[in-house]
Amino acid sequence: MQLTKHAHACVSLEKDGTRLVIDPGTLTPDAAAAVARADAVLITHEHFDHFDEKLLTTALDSQPELEVYGPAAVAASLGDRDGRVHAVAAGATFTVGSITFTVHGHRHALIHADIPCPDNVGYLLDEGTVYHPGDAYFAPDAPVRTLLLPTSGPWTKFGEAADYVRAVKPERVIQIHELMLSDLGQQSVAHLLGENGLTGLEIGRVEAGATVQL
Template sequence: MQLTFHGHACVSLTLPDGGSTLVIDPGTFGDAASALTGAAAVLITHDHVDHVDVPALVEHLAAHPDVHVWASGPAAAALRDGGAPSNQVQEVEAGQVLDVAGARVTVGGGNHAVIHPEVLRAVNMTYLIEVDGQSLYHPGDSYEPPARLPDDGLDVLLVPVSGPWMRLAHAMDFARSVPAGTVVPIHDALLSEIGHTLTGRWLDTQRLGGEYAYSRLAAGEALAV
């Protein structure tokens, strides 16, 4: 499959079944319109606007009645309140295993990472995606590891690298503790180029140890998995 980064937390996966595209978290901080072009299915980790651009997604669903969205409960409610057809939006819970556009999707998670003890934690789902022996994990706004790993580890681990809820040490621990062939940084809209460079140095395997490749993608750039 092919992974394409669309900015911030949004990625799309072109599956090896003839070209179906699965999109994860088309939010307002990335290029949601580009990500949704040709989308066969959409996964939403949680209801924050940088992870779900409700107007853009509702418009896409209205124009493509065969496209379905799987989302956390609050994100699904936000889409329905925004005008999305109820029959195209499904709520998910941790522990479910779904068949989405031909991919096996294992739902995990539960809570957004802590921003502040007095800030209510959003419901945050994670997604382990497997197809034809290839795998990718999107943690949303958390560093919760997959409940289950493929026998030979992940092909791609998406690692959030900026945000009001994180420390770089947590990103480093996450990258080091979840076996993966490639680490791709996401959730990066708040980083300057200096911040990206610093983050890349700290997450590089020469400093951390391990055997993964650290691969930062520019918006619109693709990676063969």
């Protein structure tokens, strides 16, 4: 499986001709181009930086084979679209082309008691090849080879991120959701959390537009 990193929380995954895009939000400049090449889009939650409703509405209109998966609030905002929009919850399993994924977790991480937490799900693809947690440090009860680790945002904390990596025990970590960090901030993440820091694993940094093999 190949992973292409896009800005912020968005990634594309491709295997044997099947292409999925996760969390093409409004902070991802090439989100529309990524979705245009996709067989399916997976949304972790309804926040604008993960879910661009206008973009997906347009894509569903212009791509008659496109499927979209997301929590109930996301599905409700897009409509059924002849069964191509799927409301998902923890415990569900789906297959798109050559890729199977399972759904994990149920709630966005707490930002503040005064700010409501929407539903948030994570996606574990291809029997543990890669896990995208959305905006939560939820550890799936399954092996994870590559963990996509959120490292910036109003809800993130480096200490909790370290404990999360320890709980998941992945073979590999790649930063996502890092848009709010400067270059120095990303270096700090790598130093504090990395192979010589709290997790003992390299915190991979993949530039937007780059592709890596998983």
